[in-house]
Amino acid sequence: MRILHTSDWHLGRSFHRVDLLAAQAAFADHLVETVRAEGVDLVLVSGDVYDRALPAVDAVRLCDDTLARLAALTRVVLIAGNHDSTQRLGFGSALMDEAGVHVRTRFARVGEPVVIGDAAVYGIPYLEPELVRSPWGLDERGHAAALTEAMRRVREDVARRGPGLRSVVLAHAFVTGGEASDSERDISVGGSSHVPASVFEGVDYAALGHLHGSWKVTDRVRYSGSPLAYSFSEDRHLKGFWLLDLREGGALTAEFAPVPVPRPIARVRGRLDDLLGDARFDRYENHWLQITVTDPRRPSAAMERLRRRFPHALALGFEPEGAEPDAAGGWSERVRERSGLDLAGDFVAEVTDGPATAAERALLHEAFEHCRLKEAHA
Incomplete structure (x- = not known):
C-alpha cells in the first residue's frame, strides 16, 4: 500500500498579510499530480485542514475541489485539527464515505477504522481533554490521558480483528520529540500539551499533525509538517509530505517529498547600511523577509529604504547593538515560551x-x- 501523509494545510491563512490562497491552490495541484504519478493508494490528512473554525468561502471552495480531485484517484482519510470546527468539517461525512473521502471529526467514533484491503485506518481527531474526560471516564486530565484512551480503543479493535491486519493511525497532537514553531496555536490550557511517542506503540504507522515542521519522531511516528511556511520561525523547514510504502507484515519504508513553495523565507539582521549595500545579502532579494535592524539609533524610513532592495520584506524589527536583551528583545521573543x-x-x-x-x-x-x-x- 502506497500512502501519502500530509497535514496542516490551514486553508485561508495569510502570511504577514500576504494572501496565500493561490499558493495553497498550487500545493493542491502538486498534491493531486503526485498522487496520480506515484500511484498513491491512500492519502492521510492529519488535521488543521482550515485555519479557522469558520473558514472563508474561497478556502472551502478550494478544499472541496481538492478532495473531489483526490477522490477520483484514490482514498482519503482526513481528521479535524485544533483549528477546525468538528461540526462544519464533519458535515456530509456519511455521504463522503461513499465517495472514498473519510472525514473523522467525532471522538465517539475513535476505534472505528476505515478498512482498505487488509489495512485498518483509525482517525483520531484533535481531542479536547475536558470534552472527552467525562464521556470516557478518565481519571487524569490532559492530552496524554485522552490520547492514551483513544489508542486503547484502537488497539482493542486491532486485536479483535485478528492477525495479519496492518494498522494506521492519524492523530493531531504535540508528541514529544517534535519541535514547535511560532505558528502553531497553543493547546496547553486543556492540560499538559505533550504526549509521549510510546502512546502509539503497537500500530504500523502513526501519521501526526499539529507541528509545522517535518519530524521523524520514530520510524513509525512522523509529522509531515505544513506544506507552506506560516511564520518566520519556519525558515529552516523543508516543506513537503511523506510517501510511505506499507507492506505485508507491517514493513515500512518512508521518503520525504519536498513541495514547491511560492517564495523562500528568511530572517536577516544587521546595520541598515550593510543591509542596503553588502553583497552577502544579494541572495535574499527575492525572499519574504523578516529584517532586524541593529543600528545604535533607529534609522528613519528604514522599511521604505529596505524595500528598494528587498521588495518582499514583510516584517521589520529594531534591536540596537549593545542593548540589554530585555530592552532589545521583540514582543514575539519575549512571549515565545509563554502560554x-x-x-x-x-x-x-x-x-x-x-x-x-x-x-x-x-x-x-x-x-x-x-x-x-x-x-x-x-
Whole structure:
C-alpha cells in the first residue's frame, strides 16, 4: 500500500498579510499530480485542514475541489485539527464515505477504522481533554490521558480483528520529540500539551499533525509538517509530505517529498547600511523577509529604504547593538515560551500592581477553558 501523509494545510491563512490562497491552490495541484504519478493508494490528512473554525468561502471552495480531485484517484482519510470546527468539517461525512473521502471529526467514533484491503485506518481527531474526560471516564486530565484512551480503543479493535491486519493511525497532537514553531496555536490550557511517542506503540504507522515542521519522531511516528511556511520561525523547514510504502507484515519504508513553495523565507539582521549595500545579502532579494535592524539609533524610513532592495520584506524589527536583551528583545521573543494563561496573568499584574492571586488565576483558567470548549463545539 502506497500512502501519502500530509497535514496542516490551514486553508485561508495569510502570511504577514500576504494572501496565500493561490499558493495553497498550487500545493493542491502538486498534491493531486503526485498522487496520480506515484500511484498513491491512500492519502492521510492529519488535521488543521482550515485555519479557522469558520473558514472563508474561497478556502472551502478550494478544499472541496481538492478532495473531489483526490477522490477520483484514490482514498482519503482526513481528521479535524485544533483549528477546525468538528461540526462544519464533519458535515456530509456519511455521504463522503461513499465517495472514498473519510472525514473523522467525532471522538465517539475513535476505534472505528476505515478498512482498505487488509489495512485498518483509525482517525483520531484533535481531542479536547475536558470534552472527552467525562464521556470516557478518565481519571487524569490532559492530552496524554485522552490520547492514551483513544489508542486503547484502537488497539482493542486491532486485536479483535485478528492477525495479519496492518494498522494506521492519524492523530493531531504535540508528541514529544517534535519541535514547535511560532505558528502553531497553543493547546496547553486543556492540560499538559505533550504526549509521549510510546502512546502509539503497537500500530504500523502513526501519521501526526499539529507541528509545522517535518519530524521523524520514530520510524513509525512522523509529522509531515505544513506544506507552506506560516511564520518566520519556519525558515529552516523543508516543506513537503511523506510517501510511505506499507507492506505485508507491517514493513515500512518512508521518503520525504519536498513541495514547491511560492517564495523562500528568511530572517536577516544587521546595520541598515550593510543591509542596503553588502553583497552577502544579494541572495535574499527575492525572499519574504523578516529584517532586524541593529543600528545604535533607529534609522528613519528604514522599511521604505529596505524595500528598494528587498521588495518582499514583510516584517521589520529594531534591536540596537549593545542593548540589554530585555530592552532589545521583540514582543514575539519575549512571549515565545509563554502560554496565553501566563500572558493574561501578566496583564493582571500590570494593572493591579501585584501578581495575580490564586483565585484570579483560577478564574482566568476557567475563562480560557470556556473559550476553548466553545470553539471546539463550533
